[in-house]
Amino acid sequence: GAVVSQHPSWVICKSGTSVKIECRSLDFQATTMFWYRQFPKQSLMLMATSNEGSKATYEQGVEKDKFLINHASLTLSTLTVTSAHPEDSSFYICSHSTGTKYNEQFFGPGTRLTVL
Amino acid sequence: GQSLEQPSEVTAVEGAIVQINCTYQTSGFYGLSWYQQHDGGAPTFLSYNGLDGLEETGRFSSFLSRSDSYGYLLLQELQMKDSASYFCAVKRTGGFKTIFGAGTRLFVKA
Numbered sequence: 001g002a003v004v005s006q007h008p009s010w011v012i013c014k015s016g017t018s019v020k021i022e023c024r025s026l027d028f029q030a031t032t033m034f035w036y037r038q039f040p041k042q043s044l045m046l047m048a049t050s051n052e053g054s055k056a057t058y059e060q061g062v063e064k065d066k067f068l069i070n071h072a073s074l075t076l077s078t079l080t081v082t083s084a085h086p087e088d089s090s091f092y093i094c095s096h097s098t099g100t101k102y103n104e105q106f107f108g109p110g111t112r113l114t115v116l
Numbered sequence: 117g118q119s120l121e122q123p124s125e126v127t128a129v130e131g132a133i134v135q136i137n138c139t140y141q142t143s144g145f146y147g148l149s150w151y152q153q154h155d156g157g158a159p160t161f162l163s164y165n166g167l168d169g170l171e172e173t174g175r176f177s178s179f180l181s182r183s184d185s186y187g188y189l190l191l192q193e194l195q196m197k198d199s200a201s202y203f204c205a206v207k208r209t210g211g212f213k214t215i216f217g218a219g220t221r222l223f224v225k226a
Contacts, residue, residue: 032212034213034214041221042218043203043216043218044159044203046214046215046216093159095159097214103146103164103166104149104161104164105149105159105161105214106161107159107160108158109157109158110158
């Protein structure tokens with residue numbers, strides 16, 4: 001299957017700072033990547049669809065000015081949490097689909113963000 | 117709107133068979149997937165149904181009935197390592213977004 005990496009795997013920051021999370025598709029050229037957020041013991045909530053070379057599509061209720069997504073190449077998408085606050089503390093996971101008949105999505109290992 | 121419903125918890129013993137049901141309501145339904153997630157880890161793909169019927173992959177099988185908006189994941193010969201959260205997920209047309217259910221925590225006991 002496809003391999004997706006994320007960096008960093010965890011980050012602790014002060015309230016008000018911005019944090020950038022990188023998502024790389026290591027063996028597949030992904031025109032589309034997805035960003036999810038997951039709170040402890042809860043489901044994965046789709047935040048946005050990242051499109052290579054164009055603007056991201058955000059889900060209802062997700063602030064696009066707070067969660068900046070850039071998909072500059074077929075192998076890299078970044079999520080920047082701007083002016084982070086404690087309520088933004090969560091597990092952020094990216095994924096992409098290879099488009100096979102099984103339509104499986106391959107997920108990165110996730111980034112745990114803790115905002116103090 | 118859209119919704120997926122699955123039981124929050126299931127407990128079973130090693131060697132047993134367990135079925136996790138999922139009902140969904142969504143527009144633009146394309147297919148139903150199942151993912152496994154261990155605590156602290158990323159979700160991993162288990163199975164996908166695009167058409168009605170049963171898909172079998174080793175110890176795991178998944179079923180879909182599009183007319184009933186219903187599917188299930190069947191886990192056979194349960195092992196301790198199967199203790200995890202299992203998510204059903206709907207793949208939608210129009211962008212092929214995948215929306216996840218709340219997840220079912222499976223506890224496998226010796």
